[in-house]
Amino acid sequence: MTNPFTPKYPTVKSAFWGGVREAAGVPMLIMGASFLGFGSMIKDINWSIWLALYSTLSTWALPGQIAMAEMASSGAPLLAIVLAVGLINARLLPMVAALLPQVRNSGTPKWVYYAVAMIIAATSWVGTMRRLPDLRQDQKLPFLAGFGLLLYCGSPFFAATGYMLSGSVPTPITLAFIFLNPLYFVLLFLMDLEDPGRIFALILGAIIGPLTFMLTPDWTLIITGLVGGTLAWALGHCVKTKRGADG
């Protein structure tokens, strides 16, 4: 696939602003809508707006934040919540590990990478990974910083807006805001259904989740993730080995 444009920025500074501009379109809209939904959800469980902002700025990984709010408001034990959030966001580990080597510069101090890791989440990862190959090496880190920072700084505004709108707009609209995120994730997961392991994981998760909820509502998500995920991974492995043997 050819890019509609090849961003070749004249300076490092313009690479940063190039990242900001790139993030300001569709990525900002999609992420903004989900943080709007998160804000409405926090209002819905009767937490203060400050908690919505604190969670957004300290965690900045929406699936984990939603799981945290959902589990806390249904009274799950603290340990179960922390484990579930840790497992959900463990996907950031390989994402960060894959992205950072690409933006490495010889002169940059190490702490910068630990700071930049904070602004790497699903949206900024997808949005920068495909652009980085077109950029000169010294422009990659500023581009990522601009892209991630705009989204990071924008998200508390969307969360606050969602919080304040809910309750002040007619109830059906508030409900639609809260419904945004579950629906968003359903569609997001249906985007790439190439890998057999991931397909099994979705199916098993959807089955094991409700079943274990009846048995142990507090620990259902941990069990669903570990059991369903491991089983799916093994099944996906079998399918891939078989395909390899056939082809």
Place this chain on the structure above:
Amino acid sequence: MDSLPYSPILVITFAAIATYASRGLGTLLSGRLQAGDEIVEWITCVTYALMAGLIVRMIILPIGALTETPDWVRIASTVVGLIVFFMSRKNIGLGVLAGSASLACFMWS
């Protein structure tokens, strides 16, 4: 929520630490893990299964205000979102907009 045995600030703080753990470890291991590594595939599968379980629960057995909506409304809105998503060549924005808008419309009547 008064019934919680812990303060929300504590939950959020621990959730944030659990999240940064992955980012920090990813920075430490950067360059040593690749997409396609078995451990990466396993982590992805665990995330997918866990999120699938959570999302199904949020749609079928919701908490908070969504409990006011009948089951059929949430399911029908999800179906509308899915149809628009697939008809628009997997446009997430359009799918989410259509699904959420239909939930609002169903509840208006």
